[in-house]
Amino acid sequence: MKSKADQTKMATTRSAPATELRIQADGTILTHNLTPAMAEMLSAVNPADRLMKQRARASQRQTTHELPART
Amino acid sequence: MILIESKAASVQIRPRARLARARAQAARAALADCRLCAHDCGVNRLAGEQGLCHAGAEARVFAAQAEVGDELELLPTFAIALSGCDLRCSFCITGAESWNPRAGEPLSAAAIAAKAAAAVNDGARTVMILGGEPTVHLPAALEIVAALPETARLVWKTNAHGAAQARELLDGLFDVWLADYKFGNDDCAERLAVVPQYQRVVRENLLWANDHSELIVRHLLMPGHVACCWEPIARWLAAALPDAKVSLRSGFWPAWKAANHPELCRPLSATESARAWSIARGYGLQLIP
Numbered sequence: 036m037k038s039k040a041d042q043t044k045m046a047t048t049r050s051a052p053a054t055e056l057r058i059q060a061d062g063t064i065l066t067h068n069l070t071p072a073m074a075e076m077l078s079a080v081n082p083a084d085r086l087m088k089q090r091a092r093a094s095q096r097q098t099t100h101e102l103p104a105r106t
Numbered sequence: 107m108i109l110i111e112s113k114a115a116s117v118q119i120r121p122r123a124r125l126a127r128a129r130a131q132a133a134r135a136a137l138a139d140c141r142l143c144a145h146d147c148g149v150n151r152l153a154g155e156q157g158l159c160h161a162g163a164e165a166r167v168f169a170a171q172a173e174v175g176d177e178l179e180l181l182p183t184f185a186i187a188l189s190g191c192d193l194r195c196s197f198c199i200t201g202a203e204s205w206n207p208r209a210g211e212p213l214s215a216a217a218i219a220a221k222a223a224a225a226v227n228d229g230a231r232t233v234m235i236l237g238g239e240p241t242v243h244l245p246a247a248l249e250i251v252a253a254l255p256e257t258a259r260l261v262w263k264t265n266a267h268g269a270a271q272a273r274e275l276l277d278g279l280f281d282v283w284l285a286d287y288k289f290g291n292d293d294c295a296e297r298l299a300v301v302p303q304y305q306r307v308v309r310e311n312l313l314w315a316n317d318h319s320e321l322i323v324r325h326l327l328m329p330g331h332v333a334c335c336w337e338p339i340a341r342w343l344a345a346a347l348p349d350a351k352v353s354l355r356s357g358f359w360p361a362w363k364a365a366n367h368p369e370l371c372r373p374l375s376a377t378e379s380a381r382a383w384s385i386a387r388g389y390g391l392q393l394i395p
Binding site: 090 | 169171172173174175178181182185199229230231357359373395
């Protein structure tokens with residue numbers, strides 16, 4: 036079990052690329068901090084989502100999909 | 107034959123970096139009497155005093171990564187999120203980091219700029235500096251700009267609550283201002299974000315940004331606030347900034363302290379979303395995805 040201090044740290048720092056997802060009762064998925072890899076995955080899950088397809092396509096500009104980017 | 111490269115050709119001319127470095131020094135000095143945002147606190151952050159944002163003199167970063175969730179024309183972007191904010195939006199999706207300027211890790215402008223430069227080399231179209239609210243950490247934000255390649259297209263993602271002093275220090279450095287217009291009246295702004303005179307300040311910032319850079323105005327639709335917030339915003343944008351790009355976001359989720367406000371305890375309904383888009387089309391706004 037993590038200590039309260041650990042939990043606080045987890046809530047306020049990130050050491051790897053991260054996307055937050057919220058799945059609504061009707062199946063709608065909301066995202067925040069959408070990474071290229073997650074966009075590609077969500078586009079594969081629902082190919083009919085044109086906007087997500089565009090985001091996934093944009094992410095293909097990145098030759099490295101997940102950067103060692105967090106400080 | 108021996109070719110000798112001329113000295114002049116080998117000298118890198120980096121006007122943006124030079125300007126940003128000078129501005130960063132001015133911004134750091136300004137922390138001694140901090141009036142970077144419209145709260146106009148006048149505290150000496152260099153001496154440890156804290157204004158309403160509670161930020162100290164040194165910035166911290168809670169996220170820095172390639173992202174594709176923003177406006178399509180900016181993507182992919184390398185997003186650098188600085189901890190701390192001068193607003194207190196109950197529904198803030200990064201509330202833990204935005205309300206706490208000590209969240210995250212100490213910022214190294216050179217290190218973060220190197221990661222951003224690598225992302226640009228890998229195909230990122232833009233580098234976005236955001237928060238929280240980056241205005242409260244203007245010295246650090248400008249130090250990042252000073253360390254970035256001149257060719258990087260820069261986006262200033264802001265709550266549009268900055269003061270004239272901040273705008274002057276930012277002038278000419280960012281290609282795009284991506285500015286939130288959150289509330290359509292001062293009562294909602296006071297109640298949901300504890301910010302007075304919101305309309306006056308935001309409109310002043312948006313008009314300035316439109317004159318000094320490319321501007322994208324973003325509005326996050328809130329449940330129960332289409333009529334009181336989005337409609338007046340749309341009406342004003344149509345009248346004052348008819349050519350501005352407008353990004354209407356419908357992905358509200360009840361994060362952070364949203365439960366303190368009954369109407370914010372749910373996502374946006376399909377009816378509200380349809381009504382909001384109808385309003386936008388009715389005013390002829392330049393909507394972008």
